[in-house]
Amino acid sequence: MSGPLEAAGAGDAGEVGEAGRAGRRDFAFRTADFRRVQALIHAHAGIAIADTKEEMVYSRLSRRLRATNLPSFEAYLRHLEAPGNEAEWEHFTNALTTNLTSFFREAHHFPILAAHLRSLARERPLRVWTCAASTGEEPYSIAMALAEAFDTLSPPVRILATDIDTKVLAVAQAGVYEDKRVAELPAAQVRRFFQRGSGAHAGKVRVKPELAALVRFKPLNLLADDWLGLQPFDAIFCRNVMIYFDKPTQYAVLTKLARLLEGDGLFFAGHSESLLFASDLLRLRSHTVYERAPAGAARPTRGAPRAAAAPARMAA
Ligand SMILES: C[S@@+](CC[C@H](N)C(=O)[O-])C[C@H]1O[C@@H](n2cnc3c(N)ncnc32)[C@H](O)[C@@H]1O
Numbered sequence: 001m002s003g004p005l006e007a008a009g010a011g012d013a014g015e016v017g018e019a020g021r022a023g024r025r026d027f028a029f030r031t032a033d034f035r036r037v038q039a040l041i042h043a044h045a046g047i048a049i050a051d052t053k054e055e056m057v058y059s060r061l062s063r064r065l066r067a068t069n070l071p072s073f074e075a076y077l078r079h080l081e082a083p084g085n086e087a088e089w090e091h092f093t094n095a096l097t098t099n100l101t102s103f104f105r106e107a108h109h110f111p112i113l114a115a116h117l118r119s120l121a122r123e124r125p126l127r128v129w130t131c132a133a134s135t136g137e138e139p140y141s142i143a144m145a146l147a148e149a150f151d152t153l154s155p156p157v158r159i160l161a162t163d164i165d166t167k168v169l170a171v172a173q174a175g176v177y178e179d180k181r182v183a184e185l186p187a188a189q190v191r192r193f194f195q196r197g198s199g200a201h202a203g204k205v206r207v208k209p210e211l212a213a214l215v216r217f218k219p220l221n222l223l224a225d226d227w228l229g230l231q232p233f234d235a236i237f238c239r240n241v242m243i244y245f246d247k248p249t250q251y252a253v254l255t256k257l258a259r260l261l262e263g264d265g266l267f268f269a270g271h272s273e274s275l276l277f278a279s280d281l282l283r284l285r286s287h288t289v290y291e292r293a294p295a296g297a298a299r300p301t302r303g304a305p306r307a308a309a310a311p312a313r314m315a316a
Contacts (some may be wrong), residue, residue: 014089033073046223046249060095097165101134104141114149126157129233132241133161136172153210162220173205173217231260240270
């Protein structure tokens, strides 16, 4: 899927503030300010915000204006773009990401991953990367699936979970969820992998430390110039993030991701993300599961995008 962000706010329709909906606004927000936000977040994170998302942007960023005590979007954007404002860039980015996720989302991927990793004979721990991990449900689902497949809470697996959004990564690292988030999981699975909270933590579950120990969290911008120190992975989960990028950005990111996939590794995409336009990089293996394309594979000529020259403001 290409084009501007249709799905933006898909999981948080309620975030459009009353003031925005009714046309009453606390802060001046001109079309020029909206365009500037679109350009800045696209250049920084690759996120293409559709022209229809002006209210969503107002709602999400007006909180930053309140927090910084700035009177208008114009003043806020001037503040953001002034030298040395890395911390505000982090808030700005966190405010504009969409983080919808769930445990065992797109469930057919997990048995495929488990069977594939079990078939590999490696002398080192198996390596899995989830590169848009959001609040952690995806990497913990991978950890649970592999603990079950290897029948141990310490399978020979290391999971790297990254995201550009530092706020969701903090949630992921804490590993504490409302118990309704695990309500759909089999009771035995919840008992095996989570501790139920009591007292002040009633109504919550926490990922067991053995499971959490399989996952390492790290901020990483997929658009950053370098992803230092990453070794090739046996599987990469890159699900439901490409939908926020335009095609040239998708191709540029996929080029780097494909290089970090082992020759026999698997690449998992989101259900609405067709990567057939990048068939020189990745070849479809089964529904939304890809493998490295053979050397010299051709790229479709129609609509093949040019690689994006995407500046990265915040280091990974
Ligand atoms: C909709 S969530 C998908 C979560 C999970 N992969 C899933 O499928 O359930 C998209 C995630 O992509 C992250 N994201 C957006 N732009 C990014 C970028 N340039 N680099 C890394 N992560 C990014 C967002 O912060 C968000 O957490």
